[in-house]
Amino acid sequence: MRVGVLTGGGDCPGLNAVIRAVVRKGVEVHGWEFVGFRNGWQGPLTGDSRPLGLADVEDILTRGGTILRSSRTNPYKVDGGVDQIRKVLADQGVDALIAIGGEDTLGVAKRLTDDGIGVVGVPKTIDNDLGATDYTFGFDTAVSIATEAIDRLHTTAESHHRALVIEVMGRHAGWIALHSGLAGGASVILVPERQFSVDQVVQWVERRFEKEYAPIIVVAEGALPEGGEEKLLTGEKDAFGHVRLGGIGNWLADEISERTGKESRAVVLGHVQRGGTPTAYDRVLATRFGLHAVDAVADGDFGVMVALKGTDIVRVKLSEATAELKTVPLERYQEAEVFFG
Numbered sequence: 001m002r003v004g005v006l007t008g009g010g011d012c013p014g015l016n017a018v019i020r021a022v023v024r025k026g027v028e029v030h031g032w033e034f035v036g037f038r039n040g041w042q043g044p045l046t047g048d049s050r051p052l053g054l055a056d057v058e059d060i061l062t063r064g065g066t067i068l069r070s071s072r073t074n075p076y077k078v079d080g081g082v083d084q085i086r087k088v089l090a091d092q093g094v095d096a097l098i099a100i101g102g103e104d105t106l107g108v109a110k111r112l113t114d115d116g117i118g119v120v121g122v123p124k125t126i127d128n129d130l131g132a133t134d135y136t137f138g139f140d141t142a143v144s145i146a147t148e149a150i151d152r153l154h155t156t157a158e159s160h161h162r163a164l165v166i167e168v169m170g171r172h173a174g175w176i177a178l179h180s181g182l183a184g185g186a187s188v189i190l191v192p193e194r195q196f197s198v199d200q201v202v203q204w205v206e207r208r209f210e211k212e213y214a215p216i217i218v219v220a221e222g223a224l225p226e227g228g229e230e231k232l233l234t235g236e237k238d239a240f241g242h243v244r245l246g247g248i249g250n251w252l253a254d255e256i257s258e259r260t261g262k263e264s265r266a267v268v269l270g271h272v273q274r275g276g277t278p279t280a281y282d283r284v285l286a287t288r289f290g291l292h293a294v295d296a297v298a299d300g301d302f303g304v305m306v307a308l309k310g311t312d313i314v315r316v317k318l319s320e321a322t323a324e325l326k327t328v329p330l331e332r333y334q335e336a337e338v339f340f341g
Contacts, residue, residue, distance in 0.1 A: 002033045003297060004094040005052060007066040007105035008040035008073070008105030012126045012138030013278030014286035016060040016067055018100050021290025023057045030298060035092060041108055042073040044097070045081060047088045050083060061283060064276045075108060082115050089117070096297050100124050102136075103322055106305060110318035113303035119297045121305035121318050122289045126273060129173035132321040133307035137286040142169065142273040143179045149269055150184030150216060157214035162263040163205055163256050167249030169273050173327045176273070181218035182336055188215065189336050190252075193328045197206030200258045201252070206341035217256075223248055288313050 005022055007015050019036070026032040034052035037043025050056075050068075061068055075081035076126035089097075096118040099109040102125035109119040123130045123333075128139040146168050157164045168176045174191025181189035187208045190196045201217065253266035278286065285308065292306040292313040304319040307314055 001030065001095050001297075002093045004035050004037050004044065004049070004089065004092075004097045005068065006037040006040055006043055006097065006099055007068050007070045007124070007224065008099065008101035008103070008108070009070060009124070010126070010274060011065045011070050012124060012274050013141040013276060014137035014282040015065065015100060015124060016057075016063045017137070017286035018122055018124075018290040018293075019052070019062050019067065019281045020057040021287040022098055022294055023052050023054065025291050025294045026297075027054055030294070033238060036068045039069050040071040040073050040101070040105065040237045041075045041085075042071050043068070044085045044088050045073065045075055045078060046084075047091065049092060061287075062277050062279065064274075071106065074104070076111060078283075082112065082117075085117065089136060096120070096302065098122060098293050098297065102127075102130060104291065106130075106318055109315060110303065110322055113318060117296075118300075118302035118316075120293050120302060121321065123291050123305055123307060125309060126176065127170055127173050128175040129325045129327065130321060131324050131326045132305065132316040134310065135285065135308050136229060137278070137282040137289065138274075139175065140281040140285075141276070141279045142176050143183065144279050145273050145276070146180035146218075146269055147183040147256065148177055149267070150180060150186060150218065153267060154185070154214070154216060157216060161209075161214055163209075163215045163217065163253070163260070165217045165219060165249045165256070165266045166252040167219050167221055167265065167266060167268045169269070171222040172325055174220040174223070174333075177220040177223075178328055178332065178336060179217050182275045182339070183337070184216070186216045186218040186219070187213075188217040188223060188340050189333075190217065190219040190223040191226065191328050191333060192220050194228045194330070194333055195224045195228070196261075198225050198252075198255055202256060205256055205262075206260055207341040209260070219248055219252060219254065225252075264306070
């Protein structure tokens with residue numbers, strides 16, 4: 001059997017751990033051959049691929065990013081895209097695909113399965129917003145990086161007695177902001193799931209200054225002020241229709257300075273959250289996902305995604321996995337509000 005592997009969407013720590021686990025188990029247990037398609041769905045569209053053997057995955061467990069590279073290519077936006085993929089798979093003798101990605105990548109995997117191409121999905125998103133799985137790999141690393149940044153920013157904020165606004169990733173889900181903000185002792189946490197009052201934020205900031213502490217505000221990139229609009233970094237959209245977000249951190253820092261008269265600065269962590277070596281938790285989770293994805297292929301159980309439920313790895317339908325985003329529930333946010341101000 002010959003199996004194709006690809007990574008789509010934004011990169012995150014742990015992708016290489018999945019690839020390693022897939023190849024190791026597939027080769028050593030089943031005797032399969034593997035081909036890695038480069039640049040997400042662009043690979044099976046164009047035939048851009050490379051062999052994946054044991055030597056190719058020997059030293060990639062600790063590496064961030066993906067040795068297969070990635071893109072946000074959508075084959076359903078390409079004329080004849082599905083037929084091109086069928087032809088490439090046939091030409092290269094590929095019997096099945098393992099697609100590692102988030103909502104968009106797995107949405108394509110679901111449609112391809114409906115169109116008769118055998119695909120097994122592996123969930124990947126640092127935002128932790130994929131439904132049907134408790135956690136996705138990359139999230140723990142992103143939270144750890146953001147938390148370390150908050151820890152470091154506390155000291156410079158206190159030294160200059162200024163407010164610092166830290167903008168973290170999170171387009172529609174505020175899991176990174178919530179977890180890093182709680183772990184880092186933030187004075188305020190703002191998430192996309194709940195619009196915020198600038199007046200209330202200012203009150204929390206002033207209360208913090210009154211206690212002779214410097215406020216730290218953690219804000220997800222998709223957070224919105226009441227009656228406001230998403231702060232767009234550019235007006236450009238990717239192949240899945242997503243607008244690139246950014247700018248809420250700088251906007252909020254300016255508002256705080258203007259309303260309090262106190263110095264306020266913004267720090268945008270951006271792609272720093274995606275880079276570097278994965279945490280031990282993400283390495284283990286990614287490895288387990290890869291091992292179970294191989295089992296699904298061996299069983300011919302296509303159209304499924306491997307998922308974490310409690311401590312178990314289970315299979316769920318791709319249709320279930322991509323049905324809706326997993327967002328921060330109100331009760332989880334209310335837990336954090338105890339520490340605001």
